[in-house]
């Protein structure tokens with residue numbers, strides 16, 4: 001599988017939106033995305049790409065400039081939370097299982113290790129998302145808290161929201 005990992009460019013905005021639409025459709029029960037509420041807007045996406053904080057890391061996995069995976073890690077600017085970075089990740093189904101998710105997480109962990117503020121990486125994952133939980137555990141993330149039935153799925157059933165973390 002040929003893929004490259006790099007920072008997103010302004011020209012990627014449309015492909016980023018297509019990716020978000022695709023993974024939202026592919027994962028109706030394991031992902032919560034803004035797209036479920038609101039049509040994505042190209043200018044908003046361009047602004048998001050432009051406005052990456054110096055302690056944030058946004059990366060895309062691309063196959064010949066087509067975005068097939070994304071990881072976004074945000075540093076918490078609030079003074080008492082300045083040691084925290086939180087991230088979310090998605091890889092398109094047809095590209096899953098080829099190490100793209102692992103590579104994206106590796107990059108974020110490395111960035112966090114080298115960053116002067118970030119000491120702890122956190123994420124949330126739905127309790128029904130065994131594949132993603134396994135991926136995070138592979139990188140040493142541990143479950144820290146479980147919010148019971150915090151997520152209400154489309155069919156009206158509930159699943160837990162799990163907080164996982166790793167000190168870097």
Ligand SMILES: CC(C)(COP(=O)(O)OP(=O)(O)OC[C@H]1O[C@@H](n2cnc3c(N)ncnc32)[C@H](O)[C@@H]1OP(=O)(O)O)[C@@H](O)C(=O)NCCC(=O)NCCS
Pocket residue numbers: 023027030031089090091092095096097098099100101102103124125126129130131132134135136138
């Ligand atoms: C979860 C996700 C990011 C994994 O990305 P990926 O590119 O497939 O990950 P990799 O190929 O690097 O797989 C890494 C590990 O993840 C685990 N894993 C990933 N998907 C899995 C699945 N469906 N079943 C079991 N394990 C899985 C395995 O432990 C695997 O390690 P191994 O190859 O050494 O066995 C990707 O499948 C995805 O984006 N899914 C939909 C969106 C989502 O769930 N995002 C996370 C929300 S919190």
